[in-house]
């Protein structure tokens with residue numbers, strides 16, 4: 541991923557480059573790139589991985605990470621939890637048609653929904669999915 545403007549405000553890593561857990565505040569600089577890490581232990585794992593795989597020291601990781609699966613319940617919860625934000629922004633824009641809104645407001649709405657989705661996904665990852673038996 542490339543970023544030219546304000547990388548740490550607008551394009552800060554959300555997930556640990558080693559385990560894909562949400563990143564606290566740790567960043568790791570290697571070559572031309574920055575990686576997010578959830579812990580100093582995983583920061584070391586990322587460094588070890590780069591030292592083994594990045595011969596040119598350009599910051600390219602030799603490991604390909606898996607893609608996350610979309611959780612439909614998570615999407616539904618994110619949309620539901622963004623309802624108030626949607627109504628607030630619709631009032632400000634005097635329209636319920638999102639593509640007629642200011643770009644900044646569209647970004648706020650989708651950013652809110654994505655944040656809610658990440659919160660749901662993080663809770664699900666931490667607690668596991670409870671499936672009740674019918675007995």
Ligand SMILES: [Zn+2]
Pocket residue numbers: 556557558559560561577578579582
């Ligand atoms: Zn990690």
